[in-house]
Every structure is written in C-alpha cells, then in structure tokens.
Amino acid sequence: xxxxxxxxxxxxxxxxxxxxxxxxxxxxxxxxxxxxxxxxxxxxxxxxxxxxxxxxxxxxxxxxxxxxxxxxxxxxxxxxxxxxxxxxxxxxxxxxxxxxxxxxxxxxxxxxxxxxxxxxxxxxxxxxxxxxxxxxxxxxxxxxxxxxxxxxxxxxxxxxxxxxxxxxxxxxxxxxxxxxxxxxxxxxxxxxxxxxxxxxxxxxxxxxx
Amino acid sequence: xxxxxxxxxxxxxxxxxxxxxxxxxxxxxxxxxxxxxxxxxxxxxxxxxxxxxxxxxxxxxxxxxxxxxxxxxxxxxxxxxxxxxxxxxxxxxxxxxxxxxxxxxxxxxxxxxxxxxxxxxxxxxxxxxxxxxxxxxxxxxxxxxxxxxxxxxxxxxxxxxxxxxxxxxxxxxxxxxxxxxxxxxxxxxxxxxxxxxxxxxxxxxxxxxxxxxxxxxxxxxxxxxxxxxxxxxxxxxxxxxxxxxxxxxxxxxxxxxxxxxxxxxxxxxxxxxxxxxxx
Amino acid sequence: xxxxxxxxxxxxxxxxxxxxxxxxxxxxxxxxxxxxxxxxxxxxxxxxxxxxxxxxxxxxxxxxxxxxxxxxxxxxxxxxxxxxxxxxxxxxxxxxxxxxxxxxxxxxxxxxxxxxxxxxxxxxxxxxxxxxxxxxxxxxxxxxxxxxxxxxxxxxxxxxxxxxxxxxxxxxxxxxxxxxxxxxxxxxxxxxxxxxxxxxxxxxxxxxxxxxxxxxxxxxxxxxxxxxxxxxxxxxxxxxxxxxxxxxxxxxxxxxxxxxxxxxxxx
Numbered sequence: 001x002x003x004x005x006x007x008x009x010x011x012x013x014x015x016x017x018x019x020x021x022x023x024x025x026x027x028x029x030x031x032x033x034x035x036x037x038x039x040x041x042x043x044x045x046x047x048x049x050x051x052x053x054x055x056x057x058x059x060x061x062x063x064x065x066x067x068x069x070x071x072x073x074x075x076x077x078x079x080x081x082x083x084x085x086x087x088x089x090x091x092x093x094x095x096x097x098x099x100x101x102x103x104x105x106x107x108x109x110x111x112x113x114x115x116x117x118x119x120x121x122x123x124x125x126x127x128x129x130x131x132x133x134x135x136x137x138x139x140x141x142x143x144x145x146x147x148x149x150x151x152x153x154x155x156x157x158x159x160x161x162x163x164x165x166x167x168x169x170x171x172x173x174x175x176x177x178x179x180x181x182x183x184x185x186x187x188x189x190x191x192x193x194x195x196x197x198x199x200x201x202x203x204x205x206x207x208x209x
Numbered sequence: 210x211x212x213x214x215x216x217x218x219x220x221x222x223x224x225x226x227x228x229x230x231x232x233x234x235x236x237x238x239x240x241x242x243x244x245x246x247x248x249x250x251x252x253x254x255x256x257x258x259x260x261x262x263x264x265x266x267x268x269x270x271x272x273x274x275x276x277x278x279x280x281x282x283x284x285x286x287x288x289x290x291x292x293x294x295x296x297x298x299x300x301x302x303x304x305x306x307x308x309x310x311x312x313x314x315x316x317x318x319x320x321x322x323x324x325x326x327x328x329x330x331x332x333x334x335x336x337x338x339x340x341x342x343x344x345x346x347x348x349x350x351x352x353x354x355x356x357x358x359x360x361x362x363x364x365x366x367x368x369x370x371x372x373x374x375x376x377x378x379x380x381x382x383x384x385x386x387x388x389x390x391x392x393x394x395x396x397x398x399x400x401x402x403x404x405x406x407x408x409x410x411x412x413x414x415x416x417x418x419x420x421x422x423x424x425x426x427x428x429x430x431x432x433x434x435x436x437x438x439x440x441x442x443x444x445x446x447x448x449x450x451x452x453x454x455x456x457x458x459x460x461x462x463x464x465x466x467x468x469x470x471x472x473x474x475x476x477x478x479x480x481x482x483x484x485x486x487x488x
Numbered sequence: 489x490x491x492x493x494x495x496x497x498x499x500x501x502x503x504x505x506x507x508x509x510x511x512x513x514x515x516x517x518x519x520x521x522x523x524x525x526x527x528x529x530x531x532x533x534x535x536x537x538x539x540x541x542x543x544x545x546x547x548x549x550x551x552x553x554x555x556x557x558x559x560x561x562x563x564x565x566x567x568x569x570x571x572x573x574x575x576x577x578x579x580x581x582x583x584x585x586x587x588x589x590x591x592x593x594x595x596x597x598x599x600x601x602x603x604x605x606x607x608x609x610x611x612x613x614x615x616x617x618x619x620x621x622x623x624x625x626x627x628x629x630x631x632x633x634x635x636x637x638x639x640x641x642x643x644x645x646x647x648x649x650x651x652x653x654x655x656x657x658x659x660x661x662x663x664x665x666x667x668x669x670x671x672x673x674x675x676x677x678x679x680x681x682x683x684x685x686x687x688x689x690x691x692x693x694x695x696x697x698x699x700x701x702x703x704x705x706x707x708x709x710x711x712x713x714x715x716x717x718x719x720x721x722x723x724x725x726x727x728x729x730x731x732x733x734x735x736x737x738x739x740x741x742x743x744x745x746x747x748x749x750x751x752x753x754x755x
Contacts, residue, residue: 025503027494039350042563046599049561053598053629060624072647101318108315108633109282115635116283116661120466121233122668124473128232129671130692131474132481142478146471152419152441153464157253164253171426179427179684182700184730186682189704190568191506192723195513201715202575202707283635283661312559315633348564395685396559407498424684 010200017198057083082107144170232473239469243461250461258445261435264389264414265295270303272388273381277401278308278324279394281315284418289323290443290456291416292393296324298450299391300331305377306339307387311352312397317343317367336375343367352400356384356409384409395421402432416442500755508729513722520718528717533678533696534709537576540652540676541583549651550590553577554641554666556681557634558658561597566658568704569682570600573657575707578607580654585611594644595629596637638662642669655679655694656703659686667693680706 016038022028023035061076069076089100133139150156151167196202242248268274276299280288299306308324310316320341328339335341342363345351354362359381360372372378380386384405392398393416405411414435417425422438429436437446440463443456495503519525544551555573560566577593584591585608593604605623612621630640642665645653653670656679663686670677671693679690680698690697698706701723708716737749 021506025495025499027496036350036354040347043347043350046561046563046597049597049599049601050632051598052601053595053632056598056601056624056627056629060628063624105318108636111639112281112283112315112633112635113286115639115665116286119661119664121236122664124232124236124470125229126664126668126671126689126692127470128473128477131477133478134481142474146474148423149467149470152439153460153467154250154252154441155464155467158251161253164255168256171423172429175423176427176429179424182682182684183427185701185727186704188509188723188726188730189682189701190565191509191726192513192719193568193572193704195510195722196517196708196716196719197571199514199517201517201713201719202571348560399565408496420685 007200014198014200017194054083054087232469236466236469239465240462242465243458248461248464250464252441252444252448252457252460254445254448255442257436257438258442258449261295261414261437261442262298262446262449264412264435265298265302265391268302268304268388271305273305273307273377273386274299275387275390275405276306276308276324277311277390277392277394277397278320278416279310279313279316279392279397280319280418281313282319284394285319285323286459287418287440288393288416288443290440290447290454290459291437292323292443293327293454294443294446294450294452294456295391295416295437296327297331297452298446300328300333301450304388305337307378307381308339308341310344310394310397311355311400312348313394314344314346316394321367336370337377340375340377341367349400349404352397353404356405359383359386384411387411389414391416393417395425398425398433402428406432498754501753505726505729509722509726512725513719516718516720516722516725517715518718519721520714520716523714525714525718525721528705528709528720531698531702531705531709533680533698533702534576534706536676536678536696537580537654537710538583540654540678541580541589543676544651545583545587545589547651550592550648551580551584551652551654552592552594552641552645552648552650552670552675553580553654553656554594554596555600555657556655556659556686557596557632557637557662558681558683559660560658561632562599569656569658570597572704572706573680574600574603574607576654576656576710577604578707579710581608581611582614585615585617590648591626592644592648592650593627594637594641595627596632596634598629598632601627601629634660634662635665638665641666645669645673645675649673650675653677655690656681656698656706658682664689664693670694 019031019038020035023031058080061080064076065073065080067073086100086103089097089103093099095101127145131138131142131145133142147156147163147166148170150159151163151170156163156167193202276296278292280292306328308320310320320343325339325341328335333339343366345355345363347354347362351362360378363372365371366375388411390401390405390411390413392401392413395417398413398415398417401413406413412434413432414437415425415433416437417439419439419441422436422442425433425436426438437443440456440460443454444460447454447456491500516525541551553573553576555570555577558566558569562570581591583589591608595601595604604627608623608626609618609621612618628640628644630637638661641662644650645666646669650670650673653666653675655666655677659666659681663681667677667679667690677694678696678698679686679694680703681687681690682700682703687697687699705720705723708720737753740746740749
C-alpha cells in the first residue's frame with residue numbers, strides 16, 4: 001500500500017470518529033450538524049453497497065448457468081430472474097404497489113418463517129448431541145438448561161410451584177449479572193478497538209498492510 | 210466425541226443409529242396436536258407479565274405513547290399473541306399511540322396487519338387516536354434525532370400524509386411529549402434505551418422473543434421497567450385482558466415440544482450413562 | 489459560564505471514563521512498542537485457527553468464513569465485531585493463499601465486500617499470484633436478511649463440503665442454522681460472538697468458541713503485533729477501574745447512599 005492509500009483513510013476515519021465522539025459530549029451545534037450529516041453519509045454508503053452485492057451475486061450465478069454446474073445451474077438461473085424481477089417491480093412500480101407487496105407476502109414472508117422453523121429441528125439435534133452429563137460442568141449446564149426450559153413453559157410450575165421461584169432467581173441473578181458483565185466487556189472491547197482504529201493501529205478494515 | 214459414538218454403537222441401545230427423522234415426526238405431531246385438541250394446560254401468571262400489564266393500565270387518559278415494534282414475519286409465530294394482546298389493551302384505553310419501526314424494514318407491513326387492524330376494530334380514529342409512521346431508516350442515529358426533534362426527521366406517515374395534517378401530532382415536539390415507550394424487538398430496545406431513557410427519563414417497557422428476553426433481563430429494572438418475553442407471556446397477557454387468541458394454543462404447542470425436548474435429552478443421557486458403565 | 493453550558497448533563501462521568509480508556513490504551517500501545525507490555529493469556533479458539541486452516545489444507549477442502557448478520561452492518565454499532573472478524577480473515581487469508589487452500593467468504597452486509605476483495609487481492613499479490621485471484625469465486629453475498637443469508641451459508645457449507653468453518657462476528661437467529669449444518673458435515677468449527685444469544689448455540693455445536701471480548705482481541709492476538717496486544721492491556725485497565733467503581737458503588741448503595749452514587753454517575 002502506498003503512503004497515500006494507507007494514511008489518508010486513517011486520517012479521515014480518525015477525524016470523523018473524533019467528531020462523532022466530541023458531538024456526543026459537547027454542546028456545539030456546528031459539530032452536531034456535521035456529525036449528523038456524516039452519519040447520514042454512512043447510511044447512504046451502506047445502501048450503495050447493496051449494488052455491489054447485486055453485481056457480485058449476479059456474476060457468481062451467471063457463471064453457474066454458463067458452466068451448467070450440475071444440480072445448481074437452474075437454481076442459479078431462477079435466483080437471477082427473481083432478483084431482477086423484484087428490482088424492476090420495486091423500482092418501476094414502487095415498494096408500496098400491490099404487485100410488489102404480493103411478491104413480498106407470497107415469497108419472502110413464508111420463506112423467512114420456513115427457515116426460522118428449521119431452528120426448532122436443529123435445536124433438537126444440537127441439544128441431543130451436546131447436552132450430555134460428561135463431567136461436572138456439563139452436568140451443571142444440563143440441569144440449569146432443563147430448569148430454565150421448564151420455567152419458560154407452565155410445565156415447571158405444574159411439577160412444583162417452587163419451580164417459578166428457582167427459574168426467576170436464575171434469570172434475575174446469575175443470568176442478569178453475567179448479561180451485564182458481557183455487555184460491559186463488549187462495550188470496553190469496542191472502545192479499545194475504536195481507539196486502535198483512530199490511532200491507526202488496526203488496519204483490518206483497510207485490508208491490512 | 211468420536212470415541213463416545215463408538216462406545217454408544219456398541220452399547221446395543223445406540224440412539225445415534227436412530228433416524229433423526231423419527232424425532233422430527235414426533236415433534237411435528239406433538240406441535241400440531243394442541244391445535245386440534247383442547248389441552249387445557251393451566252397457566253400460572255408471571256409477576257413480570259402482571260407488571261407489564263400494570264404499566265400500560267396505569268397510563269392516564271390522553272397520554273401519548275411511542276409503540277415501536279420491530280418484528281418481522283419470521284418472529285410472528287412466537288410473538289403475535291403478545292403484540293395483538295398488548296395492542297388490544299392499549300386500544301381499550303383513551304390514549305394516543307404513535308406506531309413506528311426503527312430497525313426491521315419488514316416490520317412495517319406486520320405492524321399494519323397486526324396492530325393497526327386492532328385499533329381499527331376498536332373504533333379508533335386515524336390521525337386522532339393513533340398514527341402509523343412505518344419504517345424509519347437510519348438506525349440508532351435516526352432514533353436519537355427522533356428523540357430530540359420528532360417532526361424534524363418524520364415528515365410523512367406510512368400512507369403519505371403530511372405530519373402537519375395529523376391532529377394528534379400537533380403537540381408532539383420531542384421525547385418529552387411522550388409518556389412511555391413500548392418497544393418490541395431486539396435490538397431496537399437498545400436504541401430506545403440509549404437515546405430516550407437516559408436523556409429524557411422516559412419509562413421503557415419491552416416485548417421480546419424468549420431468547421432475547423433472557424438477554425435483556427440484565428437491564429431490568431433500571432433501563433427496562435417491564436419485559437414481556439416469549440410465547441408464554443403472550444398467552445398470559447391474553448388471559449389478563451380476557452381475550453383468548455393464538456398465543457395460548459401456541460404455548461400448548463410449545464409445551465408439548467418441550468416435553469419431547471427434555472425426553473430426548475434424558476434418553477440420550479440414559480444411553481450415555483449405560484454405555485459408560487458397560488465400558 | 490456554567491459547566492453545563494458546553495457539556496451535556498449526565499454524560500460527564502462517562503466522558504472521563506472514555507478519556508481514561510483512550511489514555512490507557514495509548515500508553516499500553518507504547519509499552520507494546522517497547523516490548524514491556526504484559527503477555528496475553530492463551531485463547532484456545534484463536535490458537536486453533538492454525539490447526540483448522542492446516543486441516544483444510546491437508547484435506548484439500550475449502551475453508552469457510554463469515555462475520556454474520558448480527559442485526560446491522562458496518563454502519564451500525566455491530567460494526568466493531570464485524571471488523572474484528574475481518575481482522576481474523578486477514579490472517580486466515582494469508583495462510584490460505586500461501587498454501588493454495590480454497591477459501592470461501594460468505595457475506596451478509598455488502599459494504600464488507602470491497603474490504604474483503606482488497607484483503608484478498610493484497611494477499612495474492614504478496615505471494616505473486618495475482619493472476620489466480622478470482623473474487624467472485626471467493627466472496628458470496630447472499631442477502632441482508634438473516635434467514636436468507638443463513639440459507640445461503642447452509643447451502644455453501646454442504647455443497648462445497650467445507651473442512652473448516654470459522655464464524656467470527658455478530659450473529660443473530662441464523663447462528664444455530666449455520667453452526668449445526670457445519671457440525672453435521674463434520675467441519676471443524678471456530679466461532680465467536682459478543683452477544684449472549686449466540687454463544688450458547690456456538691457452545692453446543694462448535695469445537696472452539698470465543699466469548700464476548702475475545703472476539704475484539706482476535707485481530708491483535710492472531711497477528712501477534714505487540715502494539716495491538718498492548719492495547720488489550722489498556723482495555724484490561726479499564727475493566728479494573730470499572731470493577732473498582734462497581735465495588736465502591738455497591739458498598740455505598742448497601743449503606744443506603746444510593747442517591748449519592750446515582751448523583752455522582754449522573755453528573
């Protein structure tokens with residue numbers, strides 16, 4: 001990477017990061033205006049990136065079609081057709097049009113729900129495979145998991161009324177404490193990563209050195 | 210794990226050889242059963258659900274609440290009961306509601322179908338009793354600006370009406386114009402929590418899926434005043450508002466699924482312990 | 489002129505915490521430069537990356553990498569975890585290109601595509617094989633919707649018969665779908681996420697799991713860069729300060745001085 005390719009993005013990133021942080025703490029309307037504008041740019045850039053995704057997907061699947069990849073090429077052709085049909089209808093008729101809404105409600109909604117439902121079955125096989133009392137830690141995990149899962153449904157309280165007390169205690173104390181700790185460490189990790197990025201020591205987002 | 214599998218296969222009761230599809234079919238049957246046969250499983254009321262109900266019940270007439278719901282179609286099987294029941298309770302009260310989604314773009318049609326329809330059925334007048342702004346893009350930044358200048362960022366509603374033409378929006382300026390925020394969905398509650406609660410001290414209560422409810426529990430009772438989590442909470446809410454819906458049947462379905470789940474784990478552990486003893 | 493004329497009320501305490509964090513990280517980066525920063529503890533999941541990549545190379549099967557859906561891309565607060573994942577990808581791609589191991593990167597947020605393309609291009613150029621670089625065969629963008637993305641990843645894992653599946657970033661409902669599929673095909677799996685909703689599923693299905701903050705130190709750890717590792721020590725200083733504040737606050741609150749604590753925190 002040349003000097004300009006390395007240093008200029010770092011300076012831009014640092015300047016915008018410092019501005020946004022500054023604006024959060026200090027009352028300075030000009031800084032707020034620039035910060036709001038910059039955050040808007042980020043949203044616009046991310047939206048433009050969808051175009052890159054469309055191009056990348058199209059090239060990959062067109063290659064499958066041209067190469068007649070076994071068991072794949074017709075699915076790729078269907079995907080490309082649907083993708084562009086959705087884009088044309090959405091851009092041409094608008095996302096509020098009845099055609100677009102019909103397309104959305106008859107394809108994306110049921111498909112989303114279907115894939116979500118797979119989670120149930122996968123949860124079963126994952127739990128069956130991994131919830132074994134191999135040692136003390138695993139046994140403790142297993143017992144806690146069973147207590148919580150029976151607390152979430154009325155079954156636990158049908159077995160004994162004390163079940164809700166135990167379940168409530170587990171979710172309110174150990175779970176809440178660990179949740180807060182993990183949340184705090186995530187925040188601190190993000191701060192450290194942010195400082196490394198601002199100071200230019202973290203280059204992963206610049207594709208490295 | 211490889212060694213355990215070998216040991217299990219030698220134990221004579223090797224469940225790993227049992228086709229998983231047997232368990233899956235058993236699951237399908239058990240999940241569908243409550244929809245055809247009334248199970249009548251008792252449902253004790255959780256204190257958290259009662260607390261959520263009380264928060265909504267205590268709202269004074271002419272209060273304005275922000276109802277920010279971000280559940281897409283994939284979450285509906287679990288959460289529909291909660292959303293509809295809470296909407297019914299809100300619709301039964303003389304309060305004003307601003308409906309919006311701030312994170313999930315696919316939530317706007319869901320809100321139109323599940324929430325707005327409840328208000329219409331309750332005889333509420335659009336623009337006077339409730340307003341729907343659809344999806345607000347921009348993530349947390351937009352939510353922060355919404356708190357500071359509501360009309361600065363929202364110009365038209367979901368149907369294209371100018372915000373100035375909506376009677377109930379005349380006195381809405383910023384977060385201080387709202388009495389409470391009811392949020393649904395993860396991570397939109399985080400946006401509200403970080404931008405509406407600390408600066409404006411607005412009470413925040415949240416409707417969550419079961420998995421997210423466990424995570425957001427760590428924020429109770431400081432940032433979140435009450436949480437309605439999962440299918441069970443929805444079923445309890447339907448009982449509270451005396452309006453049975455899909456949540457109770459769904460909960461019975463989940464209950465049977467849990468029975469099979471615990472049974473499968475127990476059977477797997479019995480085989481495992483037996484095989485270890487044989488070894 | 490009053491203090492609150494130029495600073496927002498309720499944010500001043502946090503401001504000083506942030507200043508401390510920045511100074512601590514910067515100071516320890518300098519210590520890292522001089523080689524005097526403390527050594528990091530071993531993180532099994534990150535040590536296993538070399539083993540996992542080596543396994544894929546020996547078997548001649550691809551490595552799969554993804555940073556997840558997580559509810560937001562690089563323009564949201566989830567970006568920190570996605571960037572941490574991309575730092576690990578930088579390390580993985582170096583080895584993959586060096587030993588000609590096929591690498592597939594599944595992308596949920598398209599703004600990551602230019603970053604990944606540039607990373608891969610630099611790696612191929614580093615090893616003098618720029619002519620072999622085909623971004624469309626490496627990078628697969630599926631969708632910005634969680635379940636559609638998960639369906640694409642599941643298909644990729646199965647049809648490409650990956651040997652190693654590395655998932656480091658921020659995940660949501662798609663977690664179990666992807667990790668269970670990887671477990672079923674017998675891939676060695678290393679996963680890491682900061683949020684508590686994903687970690688249990690990873691623990692149940694993956695061979696190695698990075699929990700919470702281990703994700704953010706991944707880039708520094710695998711690169712072995714002493715300056716980056718020094719910054720992690722600075723992060724630990726912030727944690728120690730937080731623990732002290734929590735302890736003092738808890739004691740004062742127990743003594744009935746909760747209002748004093750809250751008034752101090754809300755300066």
